[in-house]
Amino acid sequence: MRIEKFFAGLALALAAAAGAAPAIAADHGDTPNLIALARHDARISDLHVFRDGDNLVLALSTFPNLAALSYRFPSDLTLRLHIDNHSAVSFDNPVDNAQFGGTIVDPEGVGADITLTFTFDRNGTLELATSGLSGRQEKNIKLFAGMRDDPFIRGPQIGRNVAAIVVEFPLADALGEKPQKKKRKPKAKPENKTLLVWATSDVPDIAGPYSELGARALRSQCPQPVCVGVDGADLNLRNETSPHQYALLLNLRPDVVIYDASRPAAFPNGRALTDDVVNLIAPFGQNILANDYPCPSANDVPFLADFPYLAPPQYGVAPPGPGPACPL
Amino acid sequence: MRRIFMLAAIAAASCASSPQEASDADARIQYYSGRIEAHPGVYALHLGLAQAYLDKARETHDPSFIHAALAESDASLSLLESVEGFKMKARIAAFRHHFDEALEWAAKAEALTTADVDDGAIAALKVEALLGLGRADEARALLPARAEDADGFHVAAALGHVYAAIGSPDLAAAAFARAAAFAEAEGADQLAGWAETSAAGAYLDAGDAALANPHLERAKGFDADSRFFRTHLAERAALEGRPAEALAVYERLIAEADDPELRRRAFLLARLQGDATRAAAHLVAAERLLRAALDAGESYARADLARLRADADGADVAPRSER
Numbered sequence: 001m002r003i004e005k006f007f008a009g010l011a012l013a014l015a016a017a018a019g020a021a022p023a024i025a026a027d028h029g030d031t032p033n034l035i036a037l038a039r040h041d042a043r044i045s046d047l048h049v050f051r052d053g054d055n056l057v058l059a060l061s062t063f064p065n066l067a068a069l070s071y072r073f074p075s076d077l078t079l080r081l082h083i084d085n086h087s088a089v090s091f092d093n094p095v096d097n098a099q100f101g102g103t104i105v106d107p108e109g110v111g112a113d114i115t116l117t118f119t120f121d122r123n124g125t126l127e128l129a130t131s132g133l134s135g136r137q138e139k140n141i142k143l144f145a146g147m148r149d150d151p152f153i154r155g156p157q158i159g160r161n162v163a164a165i166v167v168e169f170p171l172a173d174a175l176g177e178k179p180q181k182k183k184r185k186p187k188a189k190p191e192n193k194t195l196l197v198w199a200t201s202d203v204p205d206i207a208g209p210y211s212e213l214g215a216r217a218l219r220s221q222c223p224q225p226v227c228v229g230v231d232g233a234d235l236n237l238r239n240e241t242s243p244h245q246y247a248l249l250l251n252l253r254p255d256v257v258i259y260d261a262s263r264p265a266a267f268p269n270g271r272a273l274t275d276d277v278v279n280l281i282a283p284f285g286q287n288i289l290a291n292d293y294p295c296p297s298a299n300d301v302p303f304l305a306d307f308p309y310l311a312p313p314q315y316g317v318a319p320p321g322p323g324p325a326c327p328l
Numbered sequence: 329m330r331r332i333f334m335l336a337a338i339a340a341a342s343c344a345s346s347p348q349e350a351s352d353a354d355a356r357i358q359y360y361s362g363r364i365e366a367h368p369g370v371y372a373l374h375l376g377l378a379q380a381y382l383d384k385a386r387e388t389h390d391p392s393f394i395h396a397a398l399a400e401s402d403a404s405l406s407l408l409e410s411v412e413g414f415k416m417k418a419r420i421a422a423f424r425h426h427f428d429e430a431l432e433w434a435a436k437a438e439a440l441t442t443a444d445v446d447d448g449a450i451a452a453l454k455v456e457a458l459l460g461l462g463r464a465d466e467a468r469a470l471l472p473a474r475a476e477d478a479d480g481f482h483v484a485a486a487l488g489h490v491y492a493a494i495g496s497p498d499l500a501a502a503a504f505a506r507a508a509a510f511a512e513a514e515g516a517d518q519l520a521g522w523a524e525t526s527a528a529g530a531y532l533d534a535g536d537a538a539l540a541n542p543h544l545e546r547a548k549g550f551d552a553d554s555r556f557f558r559t560h561l562a563e564r565a566a567l568e569g570r571p572a573e574a575l576a577v578y579e580r581l582i583a584e585a586d587d588p589e590l591r592r593r594a595f596l597l598a599r600l601q602g603d604a605t606r607a608a609a610h611l612v613a614a615e616r617l618l619r620a621a622l623d624a625g626e627s628y629a630r631a632d633l634a635r636l637r638a639d640a641d642g643a644d645v646a647p648r649s650e651r
Contacts, residue, residue: 038372038412067440068408074370076363122369204363 031239034203040064041074042203045162046152049197049257050265050272052307055142056171058116059273059310060199061151061162069315071147071163072124077203079119079165082112083132084196084243085176089258099281101258101268102194107247110196110254113176118145118165126165133173142168144308149301151310153276155293155326158300159317166308171261196256197270198243273303273310278326293323353387356380371413374404378416382423387585389617391624394424411440411447418453425628427460448482455486464494475503481510485523492530500530501543508546521550525557532563540564555581559590571597582610588617588629592636611640 034043045064050057058081063071087110089102096103104110114132121127126145130138144166150157151164174195243254259270267275276297301311360377367373378400385393397420405413418433434453441447451470458467471478471487478484484507491500508523528543544564547557562577575597578590591614598607614636621629 038375038410040410041370041372065440071408072369074367074372076367076370076373122367124369 033239034201037203037205039203039205040066041163042077042201044079044199044201045150047197047199047257047271048151048273049195049259049270051171051261051270052168052309054171055168056174056195056261057166057168057307057309058197059151059308060165061148061310062165062201063163064150064152064157064160065319066147066150066161066163068147068161071161073120073126073145073163074203075120075122075124077120077201078117080200080202081116081118081165081167082198082200083114083174084110084256085113085174085192085194086111087194087196088192089194089196089260091260097268099268100253101270102260104196104254104256104258107254108244110244110256114174116141116167120145132176137169137173140169140173142307147313148308148310149299149312149314151273151299151303153274153296153299154278155296155320155323156291157319158294158296159314159319161313164308164310166310168307175261193260193262195259195261196243196254197259198254198256274298291322292326294320295326353380353383357384369407371404371408371410374400374407375410375412375416378404378420382416382420385423389586389588389621391621391626394420394626395624409440411437411450414440415449415453418457422453422456422460423628424626425460425631427457430457430460448480448486452482452486455489459489459493464490468494475499475506478503478506481507481514481519481523484510485526488523488526488530492526492533495534497530497534497536497539501527501539504530505543508550512550517550518554521547521552521554522556524550525554525560528560529563532560532567535567537564537567555584562593566593566597571600575601582613586613586617588614588621588632588636591617592632592639595636596639611636 031043034040040063042062043064044060044062046059046061048057048059048061060079060081062079088105090105091097091102093103112132115130117129117131119127119129126143128138128141128143130141133141144164146164147161148164150160150162152162175191175193177191241249243256246252246254257270258268259265263269265272267277267280271277278292279297299311300317301314303309303311357377357380360373360380363370363373364377378397381393381397381400385391385397397416401413401416401420404410404416414433414437418430418437421427421430421433431454434450434457437453438447438450441450454470455467458464458470467486468490471483471490475484475487478487484503488500488503488507491497491503504523504527508520508527511517511519511523524543524547528540528547531537531540531543540560541564544557544560547554547560551557558577558581562574562581565571565574565577575594578594578597581587582590582594591610595607595610595614598604598610615633618629618633618636622633
């Protein structure tokens with residue numbers, strides 16, 4: 001019997017190492033390293049970027065398929081929201097506009113002008129640090145951290161929750177706009193109204209720190225070659241690569257959300273909570289989100305009109321099982 | 329790339345126990361213990377430590393590590409119910425031969441998954457438990473009939489186990505070979521070596537060394553140092569009528585890390601060669617190891633001890649016929 005244990009032991013060891021194999025699905029399965037370590041608490045599932053009046057709202061979802069009655073963010077996790085307000089974005093390419101929200105003129109120049117860093121103490125209490133914002137601007141940040149309904153409009157997410165961070169602060173601060181003095185002459189050069197936004201998570205591990213880069217979500221780089229045949233190593237490489245290195249190292253567009261603040265936020269220009277991205281990317285995604293049964297076009301519970309916008313968590317709701325493919 | 333490193337590290341620690349591999353489990357125990365001290369509320373760290381303890385239990389057959397693994401998996405679940413937490417409980421239960429319990433934990437894990445996730449690992453856990461309960465037909469029903477329809481390592485390996493259990497070495501070898509292909513594609517050479525060795529094992533169990541040889545050759549190319557692989561080399565030597573060679577391999581493995589099953593085999597081989605003193609030493613050591621497990625409340629050792637005693641009372645028994 002002992003030898004049988006050898007047999008079983010290795011299979012189970014792989015089970016431990018590999019965890020649940022990600023299906024060809026949403027960004028929810030884009031992090032093989034973190035899945036392998038059962039670090040679902042560090043997995044980024046979605047990033048929404050939208051406006052409420054003059055404010056910018058960033059909603060970062062982590063821990064997909066969170067099935068718990070309460071949640072405490074891990075004390076070894078660092079989440080970051082990065083904002084680039086200097087990169088020029090062209091809107092001359094209709095294909096890029098439709099798929100990515102625009103064309104970043106200098107991909108290697110992408111870098112964060114503003115970073116919001118979230119850490120947690122042993123009680124799960126959030127601690128925020130910022131760079132690129134003044135003390136006054138930091139005080140303007142409205143902040144939420146906790147369990148919410150999974151805002152991803154997709155069949156398997158029905159009834160599921162996520163661990164969410166939501167921030168809201170003046171769009172002008174995100175754009176790096178200086179307060180206008182009354183008698184100041186208009187600038188000769190129009191100000192950049194476009195933001196690039198992305199999120200990262202980091203946890204330490206015995207094999208070194210692991211990172212995830214989550215931005216446009218939904219494997220927005222698909223159907224570019226790296227996503228074809230979804231390969232763990234490629235996905236890990238993506239997660240270990242900074243946006244400015246994407247073009248150089250991966251021959252990909254930077255994995256960031258492009259948001260032209262002069263226009264309404266609607267995917268792929270930012271991402272509103274109500275955007276049914278599964279359907280919106282279907283023409284570009286080579287059916288990568290086919291398992292959307294029962295094919296919802298709206299969230300299973302209503303979003304809130306006010307901060308923190310994400311719906312309260314649900315408890316005891318069984319998610320739908322697999323079903324037929326949804327019509328594209 | 330780091331994933332591959334981790335897969336290999338964990339797999340090695342789980343299936344084998346050479347000094348180098350044993351130190352991997354020790355390193356993980358030390359690492360995760362330190363991390364938990366700093367971050368006691370992180371459920372995944374407790375799972376990492378539980379896995380390390382379970383691997384250590386596999387290596388040393390010291391039941392205290394099983395209990396430590398249980399405590400850590402319980403700690404993880406008390407912090408957060410997770411698929412991996414339930415799978416860990418199933419894994420530990422299966423190791424203890426509590427197969428009914430393993431099935432219950434696997435069902436809990438399955439209930440937490442969604443249509444988003446195709447968790448072949450849970451299927452593999454259920455298959456292991458069902459095979460342990462002698463319910464091979466049910467195990468088989470969980471899996472595709474053909475190796476080529478297995479969509480991942482877990483399922484292919486589980487299929488190999490099922491076919492091996494029901495005495496279909498060709499089908500078992502095909503399934504294990506497919507598992508090896510999956511592992512190789514991921515760059516996980518140690519896992520590929522394990523799967524190829526398992527394919528060879530299916531043929532060795534059927535008494536066919538010739539068909540086992542190509543798989544052993546491939547396994548050698550992946551991971552010649554593997555304890556699992558070397559165990560099968562010993563099995564082949566015994567099968568091909570070279571008991572002295574087989575005994576020497578077993579004794580080298582025992583010197584690296586003691587194991588009651590290897591002791592039992594060494595006992596049988598020594599006795600076969602008429603070396604009563606050597607045989608007695610292995611018999612005593614095997615019984616000591618099993619009794620320690622029994623004394624710690626691990627009932628799985630009872631059947632092993634009974635078999636050992638049956639071997640001790642019997643006439644010359646070839647090791648392979650005991651399988």
